Amino acid sequence: MSPAEEQSRQLADVFRATDRIVIFTGAGISTESGIPDFRSPGGVWTKYKPVMFQEFLDSEDARKRYWVYKKEGFPDFAAAAPNAGHQAIVELEKRGKLQALITQNIDGLHEAAGSSTDLIFELHGTERWVDCLECGRRYARAEVQEWLEAGTEVPRCESCKGIMKPATISFGQHLPEDVLTDAVVNSESCEAFLVIGSSLQVQPAANLCAIAKESGAWIGILNRDETPYDSLADWRSGDSAGEILSMMIELL
Numbered sequence: 001m002s003p004a005e006e007q008s009r010q011l012a013d014v015f016r017a018t019d020r021i022v023i024f025t026g027a028g029i030s031t032e033s034g035i036p037d038f039r040s041p042g043g044v045w046t047k048y049k050p051v052m053f054q055e056f057l058d059s060e061d062a063r064k065r066y067w068v069y070k071k072e073g074f075p076d077f078a079a080a081a082p083n084a085g086h087q088a089i090v091e092l093e094k095r096g097k098l099q100a101l102i103t104q105n106i107d108g109l110h111e112a113a114g115s116s117t118d119l120i121f122e123l124h125g126t127e128r129w130v131d132c133l134e135c136g137r138r139y140a141r142a143e144v145q146e147w148l149e150a151g152t153e154v155p156r157c158e159s160c161k162g163i164m165k166p167a168t169i170s171f172g173q174h175l176p177e178d179v180l181t182d183a184v185v186n187s188e189s190c191e192a193f194l195v196i197g198s199s200l201q202v203q204p205a206a207n208l209c210a211i212a213k214e215s216g217a218w219i220g221i222l223n224r225d226e227t228p229y230d231s232l233a234d235w236r237s238g239d240s241a242g243e244i245l246s247m248m249i250e251l252l
């Protein structure tokens with residue numbers, strides 16, 4: 001048995017014994033769908049300095065810079081389809097084992113794979129929609145991309161001319177309190193908490209695994225690189241998320 005098969009078997013053994021599993025995902029689950037993670041060299045996320053939320057509100061120039069990188073990053077999102085890792089989580093739900101799916105991702109791929117929206121907690125919002133910050137009118141992100149490609153530099157609401165922003169949480173913006181509360185409650189009450197594809201460096205999201213550990217849950221970390229929380233993990237793998245998760249489902 002290869003080390004990856006052995007790790008998948010161990011994961012399947014833990015998951016067979018419980019139906020209170022919380023999955024916590026980050027950008028690493030979506031790299032196999034072609035979306036670069038935060039740290040990939042050359043990825044759009046590493047090329048531009050992030051625009052802070054207050055800057056975005058205050059300055060037209062900051063809004064211009066923000067939309068330049070949003071425009072450039074969107075084709076990766078639009079072209080991406082869920083991969084074996086996303087599908088394995090859908091399978092856990094079908095088998096009645098998934099308590100909650102907490103994600104830092106904004107790509108909407110869990111929903112696209114077929115995970116139920118009432119189990120998904122998007123801590124950092126979603127790139128699928130753009131909201132008017134004045135009147136709340138919501139636009140499909142793909143529609144706004146067409147405006148950008150036609151030459152609009154800073155989109156404005158068609159109803160009230162208000163400032164518009166994708167429904168994602170920017171640096172300096174508070175996480176939605178209800179979503180964070182639900183994420184904490186699920187982390188406290190689960191029996192197994194598995195991190196998939198996150199460097200666990202963005203707070204407060206990263207600390208959810210420590211909350212789960214303190215509440216007595218088994219902790220697994222499936223991430224290529226080391227994370228600051230590895231020492232509290234009961235199980236760890238640095239292999240590909242898609243590979244380990246699909247083998248785990250076969251063995252479950």
Ligand code: NAD
Nearest residue numbers: 026027028031037038104105106107197198199224225241
């Ligand atoms: P991160 O980029 O900080 O870390 C991703 C981790 O995934 C890395 O440590 C890497 O080693 C690991 N990884 C990459 N591919 C993997 C694979 N196939 N199998 C296993 N591990 C793999 O991501 P983060 O912790 O999610 O934090 C980044 C922030 O940026 C988040 O807030 C997120 O909202 C945002 N972001 C989202 C997306 C997305 O929605 N897909 C993409 C980039 C960044």
